[in-house]
Amino acid sequence: MQMKLLLTVSIILNLVFTIHILYYSSTTWNPTWTNRAAAEAETAASSSCSGHGRVFVDGLGVLDGQKPPCECNNCYTGKDCSVFLNDCPVDANSGDPLFLEPFWMRQAESSAVLVSGWHRMSYIYQDGTYVSRELEKVIRKLHSVVGNAVTDNRFVIFGSGTTQLLAAAVHALSLTNSSLSSPARLLTSIPYYAMYKDQAEFFDSAHLKFEGDASAWKQSERNDNTTQVIEVVTSPNNPDGKLKRAVLDGSNVKTVHDFAYYWPYFTPITHPVDEDLSLFSLSKTTGHAGSRFGWGLVKDKAIYEKMDRYIRLTSMGVSKETQLHVLQLLKVVVGDRGDDIFNFGYGTLKKRWEILNKILSISTRFSLQAINPEYCNYFKKVREFTPSYAWVKCERPEDTNCYEIFRAAKITGRNGNVFGSEERFVRLSLIRSQDDFDQLIDMLKKLVSEEAVGADSI
Numbered sequence: 258m259q260m261k262l263l264l265t266v267s268i269i270l271n272l273v274f275t276i277h278i279l280y281y282s283s284t285t286w287n288p289t290w291t292n293r294a295a296a297e298a299e300t301a302a303s304s305s306c307s308g309h310g311r312v313f314v315d316g317l318g319v320l321d322g323q324k325p326p327c328e329c330n331n332c333y334t335g336k337d338c339s340v341f342l343n344d345c346p347v348d349a350n351s352g353d354p355l356f357l358e359p360f361w362m363r364q365a366e367s368s369a370v371l372v373s374g375w376h377r378m379s380y381i382y383q384d385g386t387y388v389s390r391e392l393e394k395v396i397r398k399l400h401s402v403v404g405n406a407v408t409d410n411r412f413v414i415f416g417s418g419t420t421q422l423l424a425a426a427v428h429a430l431s432l433t434n435s436s437l438s439s440p441a442r443l444l445t446s447i448p449y450y451a452m453y454k455d456q457a458e459f460f461d462s463a464h465l466k467f468e469g470d471a472s473a474w475k476q477s478e479r480n481d482n483t484t485q486v487i488e489v490v491t492s493p494n495n496p497d498g499k500l501k502r503a504v505l506d507g508s509n510v511k512t513v514h515d516f517a518y519y520w521p522y523f524t525p526i527t528h529p530v531d532e533d534l535s536l537f538s539l540s541k542t543t544g545h546a547g548s549r550f551g552w553g554l555v556k557d558k559a560i561y562e563k564m565d566r567y568i569r570l571t572s573m574g575v576s577k578e579t580q581l582h583v584l585q586l587l588k589v590v591v592g593d594r595g596d597d598i599f600n601f602g603y604g605t606l607k608k609r610w611e612i613l614n615k616i617l618s619i620s621t622r623f624s625l626q627a628i629n630p631e632y633c634n635y636f637k638k639v640r641e642f643t644p645s646y647a648w649v650k651c652e653r654p655e656d657t658n659c660y661e662i663f664r665a666a667k668i669t670g671r672n673g674n675v676f677g678s679e680e681r682f683v684r685l686s687l688i689r690s691q692d693d694f695d696q697l698i699d700m701l702k703k704l705v706s707e708e709a710v711g712a713d714s715i
Contacts, residue, residue: 291371294371295371297314298314298369298371300312300324301313301314301316301325302362302365304327305337306327306328306329306337306338307333307335307337307338307339308338309329309330309333309338309339309341309692310327310328310329310330310333310337310338311327311328312325312326312327312328313325313328316328330690330692330693331345331347331348331690331692331693331696332345332347332692332696333692344667345667345696346664346667346668346669347667347668347669347693347696347697347700348669348686348689348693349663349668349669349670349685349686349689349693349697350669350670350671350684350686351686351689352495352540352546352645352646352686352688353546353686353688353689354540354541354544354546354645354688354689355544355688355689355690355693356544356602356605356606356609356687356688356689356690356691356694357543357544357598357601357602358544358690359601359691360544360597360598360601360602361543361544364589367589367592368585368586368589369585370581370582370585372578372581376577376578376581377577377578377581380573380574381574386574387415387568387569387573387574387575388413388414388415388574388580389577389580389581389584391584392415392580392583392584392587393413395584395587395588395591396408396413396552396587397413398591399542399587399590399591399595400529400554402591402594402595403520403521403526403595403599403635404526404529404634404635405516405519405520405526405529405530405635406516406519406529406530406531406535406537406554407529407530407531407554408554410556411554411555411556412554412555412556412558412561413552413553413554413555414552414553414555414561414564414565414568415550415551415552415568415574415575415580416550416551416552416553416568416572416575417549417550417551417572417575418538418539418540418549418550418551419515419517419536419537419538419540419551420452420456420551421551421568421571421572422536422551422552422553422564422568423452423453423456423489423513423515423536424456424460424567424571425553425563425564425567425568425571426513426534426536426553426560426564427443427456427457427465427487427489427513428462428464428465428563428564428567429560429563429564429567430487430511430513430534430560431462431464431465431485431487432464432563433485433511433560434464434485439484439485440462440463440464440465440466441464441465441466441484441485441486441487441511442465442466442467442468442474442484442485442486442487443457443465443466443467443468443487443489444468444469444470444471444474444486444487444488444489444504444505445469445470445471445488445489445490445491446470446471446472446490446491446494446501446504447469447470447472447676447677447678448494448496448497448648448673448676448677448678448682449489449491449494449495449676449677450491450495450496450515450676451675451676451677453467453489454467454469454677465487469677470677471488471503471504471505472504474486474505475504475505482507482508482509483509484509485509485511486505486507486509486510486511487510487511487512487513488503488504488505488510488511488512488513489512489513489515490502490503490512490513490514490515491515491517491518492514492515492516492518492519493518493519493523493524493642493644494518495517495518495645495646496646496648496671496676496684497626497644497646497648498518498523498524498626498628498642498644498645498646498648499626499628499642500524500527511533511534512532512533512534513534513536514530514532514534514535514536515536516530516535516536516537517536517537517538517540517541517551518541518644518645519537520541520542520599520602521595521599521602521603521633521635521636522541522599522602522603522605522606522643523541523606523642523643523644523645524642524643524644525630525631525632525633525634525635525636525639525640525642526633526634526635526636527631527632527633527634528634532554532556533555533556533557533560534553534554534555534556534557534560535553535554536551536552536553537551537552537553537554538550538551539551539583539586541645542587542590543586543587543590543598545582545583545586548579548582548583549579550575550579550580550583595635599635599636603636603640603643606643606645606687606688607641607643609643609687609694610641610643610687612698613625613647613687613698613701616698616701616702616705617649617701617705619705620705620708621652621708622651622652622653622656622705622708623649623650623651623652623705624649624650624652625647625648625649625650626644626647626648628641628642628644630642644687645686645687645688646684646685646686646687646688647684647685647687648682648684649663649670649682649683649684649685650681650682651681651682651683656681657680657681658672658680658681659672659673659680659681659682659683660672660673660680660683662683663683663685663704666700666703666704667700668685668697668700668701668704670683670684670685670686671683671684671686685697
């Protein structure tokens with residue numbers, strides 16, 4: 258009898274141990290495994306930094322177990338960013354689209370993504386590609402909602418920002434050059450985004466040479482209709498915000514359209530673009546410049562495959578965590594057909610342009626680019642252009658270097674010569690944080706007020 262009891266107890270204990278082992282070695286996860294990560298994110302988000310900075314979960318000191326500190330906006334300092342630095346130079350150079358940060362803080366819950374430690378550890382997705390098909394679907398839906406691009410019969414390609422996609426596009430198109438003795442010429446219109454020139458000269462390819470202004474090329478003797486030409490068209494243009502069209506045409510001309518700024522914040526959406534090769538950037542779509550994500554819409558399969566090969570050989574696709582993050586962000590945007598974010602962004606920039614125009618309208622020393630209003634298919638009304646940047650011209654004959662005039666006034670812009678234009682121009686960014694914009698306006702008021710003082714002294 259005692260033996261039977263011992264045997265029964267032994268069997269029961271073995272069953273308990275077996276169940277315990279099977280349970281804890283299974284993929285049945287504790288439902289509270291997200292608690293720590295969620296708590297860290299909540300703690301960081303709850304720190305106000307006096308409204309002049311942010312705490313990030315990957316801030317300094319995390320490795321040592323310390324609470325990450327406030328990272329202060331330009332011209333603010335102190336443990337809680339409460340100290341303003343008087344006469345601090347204003348940063349109006351960077352194109353960081355921080356004007357959208359308040360929108361995403363309002364969307365904290367809907368835009369959040371918690372990434373597991375085992376999230377998509379493979380190089381590829383289940384279909385053998387580097388591309389999230391769900392993200393591709395939401396990108397096509399985004400363009401349909403906004404009405405800014407045709408996606409039918411287009412291949413969608415992802416890259417680490419438009420920077421990588423531009424390099425991939427120019428590389429792919431230069432390989433179609435039938436003349437092995439002469440490189441393809443890369444052209445664009447002045448004023449142009451400096452990256453086009455910088456990339457071509459940095460890579461120093463035997464297949465490509467940066468040639469400068471497309472209009473000058475069109476009128477020159479070198480335009481013999483046989484030299485392979487690649488024209489980059491930026492619309493709206495960086496730095497002046499104007500809608501652009503290709504200057505060159507012909508069987509020897511290939512065109513890359515950079516539509517990074519073709520969103521309702523910055524410009525009327527006049528029509529859905531229907532080009533052979535179009536590039537877009539998350540940076541100017543949602544404001545997430547640091548995520549380094551962009552996409553292209555490519556009509557020609559052979560060009561798409563060359564671009565795809567370039568992306569695979571230079572980075573093996575885009576980070577899976579980035580694609581997950583972008584997917585969630587764009588789901589928020591298309592969830593209400595973009596109504597919330599585009600109204601917020603357009604409203605913010607409209608106010609900034611009204612303030613800027615009011616200040617510079619009383620100046621005879623400085624002038625702004627002028628663009629006539631157009632009908633916007635997205636907002637269904639005639640509206641003003643609200644570009645990312647003010648393209649300012651110094652009108653006085655003696656003010657030959659506008660960048661230096663502004664720098665002396667403690668405003669750091671970007672020199673006009675960077676864009677292939679005259680030094681009489683300077684670009685001022687209007688899409689940074691509200692603190693940056695407020696500081697810019699304060700310094701501009703001082704600069705413009707000096708005109709009246711100077712006039713009284715004459």
